[in-house]
Amino acid sequence: MKIASVIVDVPTSQTNHTFDYQVPKSLQGIVQAGVRVIVPFGRRKVMGFVMELKEESDFDRLKEIEEVLDLIPVLTPELLKLGKWLANEMVSLYIQTYQAMLPSILKASYKKEIEKLTDEDLPESMETIFAGRHVIDYDEFVERQGKLNELRKQIEEGNVRFQYIVKGKENRKQLLFLEAAKDVTLLEEALLDIPKRAKKQREILQFFIQNEHPIEQRILFQQLKTSSSTLQPLVDKGLIKKTYKEIYRNPYEDSQITPTQALPLSEQQNKAIEPIWQSVAGNLHEIFLLHGVTGSGKTEVYLQAIERVLDKGREAIVLVPEISLTPQMVHRFKGRFGKDVAVLHSGLSQGEKFDEWTKIQRKEVKVVVGARSAIFAPFENLGIIIIDEEHETSYKQDEQPKYHAREVAKFRGEYHQCPVVLGSATPILETYARAKKGVYSLLEMPYRMNNNAMPPVEIIDMREELHAGNRTMFSRRLIDAIKDKMDKGEQIVLFLNRRGYSTFVMCRECGETVKCPSCDIALTYHKATDELKCHYCNYHIRMVHECPTCQSLSVRYFGTGTQKVEEALKQLIPEVEIIRMDVDTTRKKGAHERLLSQFSEKKAHILLGTQMIAKGLDFENVTLVGVLAIDTMLQLPDFRSSEKTFQLLTQVSGRAGRHHLPGEVIIQTYTPEHYSIELASQYDYEQFFYKEMEMRKQFRYPPYYYLTLIHVSHPNEIKAYEVTKMITKLLRKHLTDQVTILGPTPSPIVRINNRYRYQCMIKYKNEPNQLATIRKILQYYHDEMIKNDLMIQVDLEPYQLM
Ligand SMILES: Nc1ncnc2c1ncn2[C@@H]1O[C@H](COP(=O)(O)OP(=O)(O)OP(=O)(O)O)[C@@H](O)[C@H]1O
Numbered sequence: 001m002k003i004a005s006v007i008v009d010v011p012t013s014q015t016n017h018t019f020d021y022q023v024p025k026s027l028q029g030i031v032q033a034g035v036r037v038i039v040p041f042g043r044r045k046v047m048g049f050v051m052e053l054k055e056e057s058d059f060d061r062l063k064e065i066e067e068v069l070d071l072i073p074v075l076t077p078e079l080l081k082l083g084k085w086l087a088n089e090m091v092s093l094y095i096q097t098y099q100a101m102l103p104s105i106l107k108a109s110y111k112k113e114i115e116k117l118t119d120e121d122l123p124e125s126m127e128t129i130f131a132g133r134h135v136i137d138y139d140e141f142v143e144r145q146g147k148l149n150e151l152r153k154q155i156e157e158g159n160v161r162f163q164y165i166v167k168g169k170e171n172r173k174q175l176l177f178l179e180a181a182k183d184v185t186l187l188e189e190a191l192l193d194i195p196k197r198a199k200k201q202r203e204i205l206q207f208f209i210q211n212e213h214p215i216e217q218r219i220l221f222q223q224l225k226t227s228s229s230t231l232q233p234l235v236d237k238g239l240i241k242k243t244y245k246e247i248y249r250n251p252y253e254d255s256q257i258t259p260t261q262a263l264p265l266s267e268q269q270n271k272a273i274e275p276i277w278q279s280v281a282g283n284l285h286e287i288f289l290l291h292g293v294t295g296s297g298k299t300e301v302y303l304q305a306i307e308r309v310l311d312k313g314r315e316a317i318v319l320v321p322e323i324s325l326t327p328q329m330v331h332r333f334k335g336r337f338g339k340d341v342a343v344l345h346s347g348l349s350q351g352e353k354f355d356e357w358t359k360i361q362r363k364e365v366k367v368v369v370g371a372r373s374a375i376f377a378p379f380e381n382l383g384i385i386i387i388d389e390e391h392e393t394s395y396k397q398d399e400q401p402k403y404h405a406r407e408v409a410k411f412r413g414e415y416h417q418c419p420v421v422l423g424s425a426t427p428i429l430e431t432y433a434r435a436k437k438g439v440y441s442l443l444e445m446p447y448r449m450n451n452n453a454m455p456p457v458e459i460i461d462m463r464e465e466l467h468a469g470n471r472t473m474f475s476r477r478l479i480d481a482i483k484d485k486m487d488k489g490e491q492i493v494l495f496l497n498r499r500g501y502s503t504f505v506m507c508r509e510c511g512e513t514v515k516c517p518s519c520d521i522a523l524t525y526h527k528a529t530d531e532l533k534c535h536y537c538n539y540h541i542r543m544v545h546e547c548p549t550c551q552s553l554s555v556r557y558f559g560t561g562t563q564k565v566e567e568a569l570k571q572l573i574p575e576v577e578i579i580r581m582d583v584d585t586t587r588k589k590g591a592h593e594r595l596l597s598q599f600s601e602k603k604a605h606i607l608l609g610t611q612m613i614a615k616g617l618d619f620e621n622v623t624l625v626g627v628l629a630i631d632t633m634l635q636l637p638d639f640r641s642s643e644k645t646f647q648l649l650t651q652v653s654g655r656a657g658r659h660h661l662p663g664e665v666i667i668q669t670y671t672p673e674h675y676s677i678e679l680a681s682q683y684d685y686e687q688f689f690y691k692e693m694e695m696r697k698q699f700r701y702p703p704y705y706y707l708t709l710i711h712v713s714h715p716n717e718i719k720a721y722e723v724t725k726m727i728t729k730l731l732r733k734h735l736t737d738q739v740t741i742l743g744p745t746p747s748p749i750v751r752i753n754n755r756y757r758y759q760c761m762i763k764y765k766n767e768p769n770q771l772a773t774i775r776k777i778l779q780y781y782h783d784e785m786i787k788n789d790l791m792i793q794v795d796l797e798p799y800q801l802m
């Protein structure tokens with residue numbers, strides 16, 4: 001095969017197809033599908049992925065591949081196929097999609113260099129920049145105000161050369177090891193020749209007489225309190241040799257993880273796992289929804305399902321949301337499967353991620369536990385895919401390609417003919433509806449382990465607090481409960497929602513927000529025009545200062561930070577010890593883990609935090625969970641806000657009373673009558689599902705309709721608006737009239753990084769022309785996107801509507 005078709009690292013829609021290259025003789029047999037190569041492209045050199053090899057091309061005079069970056073393909077045949085499908089479905093570029101599947105360290109880095117080719121002096125101005133060097137960075141040349149026309153002249157005269165350098169910048173970590181270079185008897189003989197006063201040298205040699213295994217040089221020096229100068233003569237004599245060993249950067253201290261055994265399953269676990277085992281045994285592709293309340297023992301089901309998969313010699317992918325990928329969670333998997341587990345999440349350094357990925361690629365592990373992108377783990381014999389907390393929005397990538405891990409899981413499950421298990425206490429509506437219809441197999445686990453009751457939930461009406469003259473953010477009931485637990489030596493988790501933002505307004509007197517009459521979402525405040533706007537349909541009214549419902553003047557913006565909560569609480573209860581967990585306190589590596597272990601060692605009464613603490617945590621001594629300001633979530637301008645509130649409350653409540661001590665939950669809100677708060681407090685998912693489905697039907701949202709969101713941004717507001725308007729026009733013209741097109745309307749966050757953001761939304765049930773039309777629109781704006789700083793982003797089935 002002499003010709004390779006290559007997807008090149010030039011992310012534009014015009015280059016979004018394969019280019020043919022000749023494989024030079026020297027690289028034949030080395031270039032194969034799935035490897036990265038370096039190819040000439042225009043005047044540059046770029047990285048590319050080989051899609052396939054073939055004998056013939058429709059083009060003649062092909063350029064040659066210059067270099068191969070991999071000996072083992074980084075993309076398996078399955079991943080090549082998956083990437084093609086995914087890019088088409090998501091209207092994203094092939095190159096972006098393939099790059100999203102790989103550790104970011106495998107992305108190419110590009111550099112421009114100028115090389116001096118002559119021994120003669122260059123003109124003075126250039127010589128000072130070269131400063132005696134042969135090669136310099138082009139960027140440095142420009143930065144130091146080198147003259148470009150001078151440079152061009154020198155290039156033409158052949159005195160200097162300009163070149164693009166492409167590098168796959170992966171690096172493997174190597175450590176320096178020492179080991180005996182000769183037989184023990186020979187070492188013993190040599191020892192006799194070393195004078196008594198060379199004490200340290202003798203110690204080193206004795207060490208190797210007693211230890212035949214290589215040891216890291218650094219550790220030996222530490223142990224024997226010695227250094228290179230003592231060692232060197234022994235190396236020179238050929239008694240000891242230095243070797244480099246590639247090692248994995250391992251972020252987890254495996255030795256500290258206690259191995260665990262499979263637990264005898266409870267009755268409901270048995271019932272749930274049986275169909276999964278059958279599907280594993282029969283190599284059947286089936287999608288399961290494991291709907292189990294918090295603490296019902298879902299994780300144990302996952303573990304024992306995986307066990308069967310490994311027994312068959314196949315592999316497993318387990319997805320866990322980023323924020324619940326805590327050390328606790330990792331330990332549960334490593335405890336059961338030990339060294340067979342790789343872990344992938346964003347807390348790892350690039351190098352660590354690459355090493356974990358390498359273990360998968362080399363088939364040195366059989367299980368990967370990771371966040372969203374672990375769905376692309378290059379296993380070739382997959383036996384199960386598990387997505388825990390399947391409702392989590394972090395499974396949807398919010399940059400291109402805007403894929404959802406669940407859809408990728410289905411593709412891979414079908415390819416490998418293996419089960420996909422979606423687990424949650426609060427599955428997303430779409431998923432539960434499919435399970436009800438029989439598209440997925442529904443497995444229910446309605447009870448907690450040991451039949452512990454779910455902790456009782458008390459809803460506190462914050463409007464009444466205000467009426468009673470309490471202007472703090474804590475209800476009297478919550479403060480009393482906190483003090484009570486402190487007295488008993490029990491612990492408290494306080495949760496503050498932060499995903500909201502202060503652009504919605506609410507009446508503190510009656511809890512009312514102003515909503516769009518046709519979209520049923522909260523209006524957002526726009527300061528510039530002093531208006532409230534619906535960012536789905538662009539309905540707008542003047543900002544209200546008097547509550548439309550109760551005529552009070554207590555209409556306020558909403559939003560508080562964790563730090564404020566901490567300070568306010570300390571004023572009320574001076575002796576309280578608080579561990580605060582938010583983006584600020586967990587920025588440093590390992591901080592997350594440290595704070596949690598401090599809390600479990602009972603070094604504080606309260607763990608106060610944001611979304612970060614809502615999931616996965618399992619503390620024996622926690623008997624009270626308090627929820628502050630849940631309204632900021634309920635009023636998000638997002639049609640899923642009720643659902644997200646229900647999910648969050650259920651998760652948070654699940655943190656209390658998981659063990660022997662009974663727990664309780666207190667939720668503070670200005671809208672206690674809202675169905676998602678009420679039903680969450682009763683743990684009634686089923687009821688919530690029906691109620692919410694009704695709303696979705698009425699306002700024409702998923703799962704009854706599909707949505708596509710198109711985002712436009714530009715430094716000039718008028719431009720952003722005009723383009724969005726044009727896009728809605730084109731859509732209206734080319735799509736069938738069953739489709740609703742909303743917009744143009746400003747995004748809820750109108751300006752980010754000095755770019756103005758507008759959007760429009762397509763609501764449809766079945767629209768065969770959609771993808772083709774969107775592609776045409778992108779083509780149409782191609783030049784402007786490249787030259788004029790215009791950005792258009794397409795999000796199919798969006799999760800973030802901001
Ligand atoms: N078969 C079993 N026998 C004894 N203990 C079990 C068994 N299965 C699970 N457990 C224990 O019950 C507790 C709850 O289980 P687990 O954390 O797996 O529930 P979960 O459904 O994943 O909960 P969440 O959704 O809240 O994370 C854990 O402490 C776990 O070790």
Ligand SMILES: [Zn+2]
Pocket residue numbers: 507508509510511512547548549550551552
């Ligand atoms: Zn009011």
Ligand SMILES: [Zn+2]
Pocket residue numbers: 516517518519520534535536537538539
């Ligand atoms: Zn509207």
